[in-house]
Amino acid sequence: MSDQDSSTSASQTEGEFEGETEGEGERDEKQSDGLAPSLSNFSSSLRAVIRIKQKYQALKKRRQELTLGLGGAGTYTGAPARTSPKIFTFDGLTPSTFPAMSSSIPQRKKKRRKKRVLFPNGGGRRAPPKQEHSRAKYCLYLLFAIVFLQVYNAIENLDDHVLRYDLEGLEKTLRREVFGQQGAVEGLLSHLKDYLSTYVHNKPLVVSLHGPSGVGKSHLGRLLAGHFRSVVGETLVLQYYVLHHCPQEADALQCAHDLSTLISEMVERAEEEEKIPLFIFDEAEHMHNEILDALWQLVASKQSNEYLNAIYLFLSNLGHEHITKHMLHNSSSISMAMTASGRHSNLVKELTPILHNTLEKLHPLWTEADILPLGLLEKGHVMDCFLDEMTREGFYPDHANIERLAGEIEYYPAVGGHEYSQTGCKQVVAKVNLL
Structure with a gap:
């Protein structure tokens, strides 16, 4: 009988609970209906928050009353007496605890909102700007191509200008027919290659070969004259022998004037033909001061372009005492294994300052010249x-x-x-x- 009584009391309790729940739900609806007109001026989001809060407070109140009612009237036989009421919280509740309630409350799925790219003008969604290629880039490529072609063409023109004078053939001739002066030959060819590699110059090439008698100065001048006559023509090469063209010192002024006129005519003709003339002055130690002055004006003065495109070669034995003394005193220190170019480079390095000081005292023309000493044979x-x-x-x-x-x-x-x-x-x- 006790079991039947407990089941009957439990059913009654459930019926009362359901009745109370329905009653309270109706009261809540009435209250919410009553409050609705007063909250109509608020936004929909604020009203939803207030409604959720009211439902939560009503549900919490019902749970507390239900707990107190079960603890006071419907105690089971043999159950321990409650010392204090339990306070309802959501900590221990799960969806399985109240299946009816969890099923009655709809769950809304959260939608992922896509990020929108907003722009300052208009505020609407726009397509991202496309990266356009600048047309100036093609102009830059074209400029690079033009510069490359110009540089390449300039290099080709330099090669053509050097090939016109056949310096390789001149080098073979000098190495074959000039004995004991390989270092001086290499120095002279180096000056010619640097000067003849271009047609535009800021000064003429002036080279002065110095050495004792019989070392091959005149022979070297004849070889150079013959080679340049074959490449630039007979009219653009001058071999000037002072003792032959102007033996009398009284005629030095007239000789200087005639020489200046001849050189002017030759450089003008060379400018028309786009060639570089060669002037060879042998036995320069016998040249008069008037002739040296005339040549110095042609070499040192900043005249027109045709006077700058010319080669002057002076052959003399000036300073031969220094060359002979240096070679005799330093021959014991020269290694036999040293090459001819190495010996000549040492000779030039040590004798060039001495020869410059000696020659500049004779005439300022030698300040414009590159000195190349020729050693003893x-x-x-x-x-x-x-x-x-x-x-x-x-x-x-x-x-x-x-x-x-x-x-x-x-x-x-x-x-x-x-x-x-x-x-x-x-x-x-x-x-x-x-x-």
């Missing part, structure tokens, strides 16, 4: 001169005969294994003619 070089001259004259090149002829030449005392000739190859032609 050894016995082996003299034998090469005899061999070349005998071959030209048609003699059989007997080595014993050549050594005998070379022994008749006067030499300085041997120093450091070097035996230098006092007259170089100057007596070679005369001795071969006696054969």
Whole structure:
């Protein structure tokens, strides 16, 4: 009977709970209806918040009353007495605890709002701006192409200008026919290559070759004159021998005037033909001051372009005492394994300041010139001169005969294994003619 009574009381309790719930729901609806007119001026979001809060407070109140009613009237037999009422919270509640309530409350799915790109003008959604390629980029590419073609064309023109003078052929000729002066030949060719690589210059090329008698200065000048006559023409090459063209000092002023007129005509003709003339002055140590003054005005003064595109070559034995003294005193320190260019570079480095100081005291023309000293010739070089001259004259090149002829030449005392000739190859032609 007790079980039946407990079940009956439980059913009654449930009925009362449902009745109370319905009653309270009607009261809540009436209250919310009553409040609705008063809250009509608020926004919809504010009204929704107030409604949710009211429902939450009503539900909390009903749970508290239900808990107190069950604890006071409907206690089960053998159940422990409650000492204090339990306060309702949402901490321990799960959807499975109140299935009817969880099913009655609809759950809204949260929608992910897409981010909108807003722009200042208009506020609407616009497509992102497309990256447009600037047309100036193509102009820049075209400019690069034009500059490249111009540089390439300029390089090709430089090569064509150098090839016109056939400096490779000149180098082969000088190395084959000039003995004992390979370092000086390399220095002279270096000056010519640098100058002839372009047609526009800010000053003429002035080179002065100095050395003792018989070392090959005049021979080198004849080889250069012959080569340039073959490439630029006979009219653009001048070989000026002072003792031949102006032997009398009284005629020096007239000779200077005539020389200036001749050089002016040649440079004007060379300008018309777009070529560079060559002026060779042999035995420059015998040149009069009037002639040196005239040449200095042509070389040093800033005249028109045709006077700047010219090559002046001076051949003299000025300063030969310094060259001879230097080679005799320093031959013991020169290594036998050193090349000819290495020996000449040392010779130029040590003698150029001395020669400049000596020549500048004679005339200011030498301040505008590049100095190239020619060294003394050894016995082996003299034998090469005899061999070349005998071959030209048609003699059989007997080595014993050549050594005998070379022994008749006067030499300085041997120093450091070097035996230098006092007259170089100057007596070679005369001795071969006696054969």
